[in-house]
Amino acid sequence: MDSALLVHRLHFAFTVTFHYLFPQLTMGLAPLIVILKTLALRSKDQHKHEIYNQSARFWARIFGINFVLGVVTGIPMEFQFGTNWSHFSRFAGGVIGQTLAMEGMFAFFLESSFLGLFLYGEKRLSPRAHWWSAVAVFLGSWLSGFFIIATDAWMQHPVGYAFAPDGSVQLTSFWQLVLNPWAWWQYAHNMSGAAITGAFVMASVGAFYLLWGKYTEHGKIFVRVGVVAGCVFSFVQLFPTGDGQGKMIAHNQPVTLAAMEALFATQPNAPLVIIGQPDVDQKKIDNPLVVPSMLSELTYRRWKAQVQGLDAFPPALWPDNIPLLYYSYHIMVGLGTCFIAIMVVSAFLLWRGSLFRARWMLWILLLSLPFPYIANTAGWMTAELGRQPWLVYGLMRTADGYSKLVSAGNGMFTLLGFMGMYLVMGVLFLFLIRREIEIGPAADSAAGH
Amino acid sequence: METLWFIIVAVMLAAYVVLDGFDLGAGVIYLLIAKTSDERRMVLRAIGPVWDGNEVWLLAAGGTLYFAFPVLYASSFSGFYLPLMMVLWLLMLRGMGIELRVHVDNPVWREFFDVVFCASSTLLPVFFGAALGNVIRGVPLGADGYFFEPLWTNFRAGAHPGILDWYTVMAGVVALVTLTTHGALYIAVKTEDELAGRARKLAVGLWPVQLLLTCVSLAATYYIRPQVMDNYRDHPIGLLVPVVVVGSLILIIWGARKGSDLAAEKLAFVGSSLYIAAMLVGAVFALYPMVLPATDPAYNLTIYNTAAGHHGLAVGVTWWVLGAVIALGYFVFIYRMFRGKVRLEGGGY
Numbered sequence: 114m115d116s117a118l119l120v121h122r123l124h125f126a127f128t129v130t131f132h133y134l135f136p137q138l139t140m141g142l143a144p145l146i147v148i149l150k151t152l153a154l155r156s157k158d159q160h161k162h163e164i165y166n167q168s169a170r171f172w173a174r175i176f177g178i179n180f181v182l183g184v185v186t187g188i189p190m191e192f193q194f195g196t197n198w199s200h201f202s203r204f205a206g207g208v209i210g211q212t213l214a215m216e217g218m219f220a221f222f223l224e225s226s227f228l229g230l231f232l233y234g235e236k237r238l239s240p241r242a243h244w245w246s247a248v249a250v251f252l253g254s255w256l257s258g259f260f261i262i263a264t265d266a267w268m269q270h271p272v273g274y275a276f277a278p279d280g281s282v283q284l285t286s287f288w289q290l291v292l293n294p295w296a297w298w299q300y301a302h303n304m305s306g307a308a309i310t311g312a313f314v315m316a317s318v319g320a321f322y323l324l325w326g327k328y329t330e331h332g333k334i335f336v337r338v339g340v341v342a343g344c345v346f347s348f349v350q351l352f353p354t355g356d357g358q359g360k361m362i363a364h365n366q367p368v369t370l371a372a373m374e375a376l377f378a379t380q381p382n383a384p385l386v387i388i389g390q391p392d393v394d395q396k397k398i399d400n401p402l403v404v405p406s407m408l409s410e411l412t413y414r415r416w417k418a419q420v421q422g423l424d425a426f427p428p429a430l431w432p433d434n435i436p437l438l439y440y441s442y443h444i445m446v447g448l449g450t451c452f453i454a455i456m457v458v459s460a461f462l463l464w465r466g467s468l469f470r471a472r473w474m475l476w477i478l479l480l481s482l483p484f485p486y487i488a489n490t491a492g493w494m495t496a497e498l499g500r501q502p503w504l505v506y507g508l509m510r511t512a513d514g515y516s517k518l519v520s521a522g523n524g525m526f527t528l529l530g531f532m533g534m535y536l537v538m539g540v541l542f543l544f545l546i547r548r549e550i551e552i553g554p555a556a557d558s559a560a561g562h
Numbered sequence: 563m564e565t566l567w568f569i570i571v572a573v574m575l576a577a578y579v580v581l582d583g584f585d586l587g588a589g590v591i592y593l594l595i596a597k598t599s600d601e602r603r604m605v606l607r608a609i610g611p612v613w614d615g616n617e618v619w620l621l622a623a624g625g626t627l628y629f630a631f632p633v634l635y636a637s638s639f640s641g642f643y644l645p646l647m648m649v650l651w652l653l654m655l656r657g658m659g660i661e662l663r664v665h666v667d668n669p670v671w672r673e674f675f676d677v678v679f680c681a682s683s684t685l686l687p688v689f690f691g692a693a694l695g696n697v698i699r700g701v702p703l704g705a706d707g708y709f710f711e712p713l714w715t716n717f718r719a720g721a722h723p724g725i726l727d728w729y730t731v732m733a734g735v736v737a738l739v740t741l742t743t744h745g746a747l748y749i750a751v752k753t754e755d756e757l758a759g760r761a762r763k764l765a766v767g768l769w770p771v772q773l774l775l776t777c778v779s780l781a782a783t784y785y786i787r788p789q790v791m792d793n794y795r796d797h798p799i800g801l802l803v804p805v806v807v808v809g810s811l812i813l814i815i816w817g818a819r820k821g822s823d824l825a826a827e828k829l830a831f832v833g834s835s836l837y838i839a840a841m842l843v844g845a846v847f848a849l850y851p852m853v854l855p856a857t858d859p860a861y862n863l864t865i866y867n868t869a870a871g872h873h874g875l876a877v878g879v880t881w882w883v884l885g886a887v888i889a890l891g892y893f894v895f896i897y898r899m900f901r902g903k904v905r906l907e908g909g910g911y
Contacts, residue, residue, distance in 0.1 A: 177661075178662075178665070181657060181658065181661040181662065184614065184657060185653065185654040185657040185658060186654070188621065188650060188653055188654070189647075189650045189654075191621060191624055191625060191628075192624070192639065192646060192647075192650055194628065194635075194639075195628065195635045195636055195638070195639025195640060196639045196640055196642075196643050196646055196647065197640070197643075199636035199637065199639060199640035199708065200636070202628065202632055202635055202636040202639075203632055203633050203636035203637075203707075205632075206628055206629070206632020206633070206635060206636065206870060207632055207870040207871045207874050208874070210625075210628045210629030210630070210632050210635075210870060210874070211629055211874060211877070211878065213625045213628055213629065214622070214625035214626045214628060214629035214630075214878070214882075215625075215881060215885070216625065217618070217621050217622030217623075217624070217625035217626065218622055218625070218626075218881070218882060218885030218886065218889065219881075219885050219888070221618040221621055221622060222615065222618055222622065222885070222888070222889035222892055222893075223888075223892065225614040225615040225617075225618045226615050226889075226892035226893070226895070226896050227892075228614065229610065229611040229612070229614065229615070229896070230611070230896065230899065233610070233611060233911070234611075234899065237899065277871055281632075283870065283871025283873065283874060284870075284871060284873055284874035284877070285873055287873075287874075287877040516640035516643070516708075517708070518640060518641070518708050518709065518710035519640055519643045519710060520710075523643060523644065523710075526644075527643075527644070527647040530647065530651060534651060534654060538654075538658065541658070541662060545662065545665050545666075548665070548666070549665075
């Protein structure tokens with residue numbers, strides 16, 4: 114692999130992976146904060162009203178820290194289309210410039226305007242106006258997510274374009290771009306994933322307070338809201354959104370599906386591999402644990418259906434890192450299954466009224482905190498590694514898209530710079546979050562607020 | 563159509579410089595005029611609710627530039643690779659400086675972010691000025707429309723220029739002084755007493771420097787690119803620009819010397835905003851229809867050889883106007899919410 118290409122790929126992969134740790138929580142928390150604000154508005158009891166409001170304020174502080182990190186790590190993403198991927202930008206800017214510019218005009222202005230009002234304006238605003246500012250922040254963050262997904266979906270499944278005489282692609286149908294079916298499935302799946310992160314984090318912090326025996330009133334609210342939302346979205350993640358996303362891949366990127374499942378040979382009654390290590394050279398799976406015929410059933414709803422394996426496609430069209438793609442996909446699906454189990458049991462205990470006393474379950478909720486992040490990251494790696502070797506599926510290869518005049522050395526220089534910067538930011542972030550959790554929701558406000 | 567988008571992008575960039583300019587400027591003078599911890603909080607409160615919204619103009623302008631002139635975006639962003647990455651790092655440090663400072667009430671923590679905020683705010687205008695200098699001077703574009711500029715070569719504006727040469731460094735200094743004054747005038751409007759007094763004094767002291775630099779930079783620009791006069795010769799309406807520049811400079815010094823008088827303070831700030839807008843309009847007026855001149859004129863990038871397809875640009879007009887109207891609504895609302903002098907009591911920063 115050409116080393117400049119590798120550096121530019123790592124550059125984007127590293128910065129976008131780090132970036133997405135923050136928006137997935139802000140997008141996931143935003144609707145939950147709106148729920149807390151709504152509960153506060155609707156409770157007549159003065160004490161309950163105040164507890165809900167304190168809860169909302171606590172999560173707003175967590176949201177605020179995440180939002181800052183999300184904004185500052187998000188700016189380099191837009192820039193990198195031009196700096197590191199200039200040949201891609203020249204080729205595809207006529208189409209994806211639409212969605213990226215719309216994100217700026219519609220989502221960023223909305224979010225940034227109302228965030229300050231939401232975080233610092235509670236005393237200046239009426240409770241209802243403050244509720245609306247929370248809704249505005251929620252809408253802004255979810256709108257932003259849509260425009261980014263629409264951009265990525267076009268790269269996965271290009272629609273509404275035509276070639277211009279200079280070889281670039283130009284938009285021919287705005288509505289096809291915005292209504293790209295791939296975009297809507299991916300958006301639903303991705304936002305549900307973000308909601309899972311938000312729900313698990315809220316439940317996890319609540320479980321921590323209950324186990325600690327401090328702020329238990331707030332802790333119960335966090336666990337209740339987190340478990341109910343987590344239960345709903347864990348199922349939505351599998352069906353219909355995961356199923357729909359999978360069908361998009363099966364129909365439009367069959368070679369990607371074969372690589373995700375490490376299905377080397379085309380066959381009827383194709384098995385589903387649960388665990389096993391793919392060996393691409395030998396074209397087999399070591400130590401496999403499989404469910405016979407399951408892949409055929411899941412993909413085509415017929416046990417005997419023939420599923421195309423990698424052998425049906427020339428190796429030049431295979432994703433270039435099949436083991437990593439396979440593991441990303443399996444980690445995502447495996448964790449998603451665990452999420453359903455955790456949330457179903459928690460919801461059952463909650464319904465029976467014994468969850469808050471079940472220390473073993475609270476421990477599981479507490480320790481589950483990192484896994485939605487891993488699952489979301491693995492999901493994005495599946496999408497992006499699965500698209501390889503294409504940058505725009507079927508139209509432009511990744512190897513043709515990077516900035517040819519930005520040498521590997523210059524790319525490495527800035528990659529190392531970002532690594533150092535993000536290390537510092539990560540440490541600061543963990544320090545601040547730990548501090549907020551320790552200060553807790555009952556303190557009227559953190560220092561300086 | 564291309565001309566319309568040229569104007570839109572230019573207006574958005576000018577809006578960015580005028581808006582984010584005052585909070586950058588406030589950062590430059592932050593350690594200089596805000597001595598006590600209360601005064602520092604006052605400065606942060608003056609820009610706190612709006613700085614992020616202001617910075618969004620940069621992102622939105624970048625996005626719109628990408629959308630309307632993808633070839634220009636690809637060429638200039640990869641060509642200015644190193645300085646742009648440094649701008650990104652500075653923007654990150656600055657955002658953290660403003661927002662993370664409030665979270666821990668400890669003098670050591672706050673001092674650290676004070677310095678981060680001030681230093682990044684000072685370096686950013688220099689980078690922005692140097693970027694504009696590069697665009698006016700021209701870059702070594704090849705036949706394929708790409709280039710890559712090292713940070714510096716021999717500091718001469720010759721055939722193999724670097725990002726930094728005598729002309730672009732001068733442009734950086736002009737930007738720094740301009741935005742420092744701009745920030746000082748904003749702080750004078752938003753605060754009271756000693757703090758506002760120091761801000762006004764700083765603006766008055768910097769005024770002769772600003773005047774001198776304006777003349778020197780215009781002369782240097784004519785020396786380095788005599789063609790900048792062509793558009794002014796063909797369309798004398800452009801001569802309104804220098805009139806506005808002179809008028810706004812007078813407004814600045816008149817307002818700043820008036821002392822503690824809100825109307826005068828506001829006029830001075832308006833003057834500074836006009837000055838920035840006029841200088842930028844003057845530059846893009848001179849460049850049009852070029853968007854990135856090349857050292858070899860055969861390879862100049864213009865609005866015509868960099869624009870996106872016609873259908874895309876036409877569709878964009880609809881949603882851009884809608885988006886801009888809504889965004890303006892937010893801005894009016896937010897600035898009204900936080901109008902008036904800032905006080906220390908209440909939540910935030």
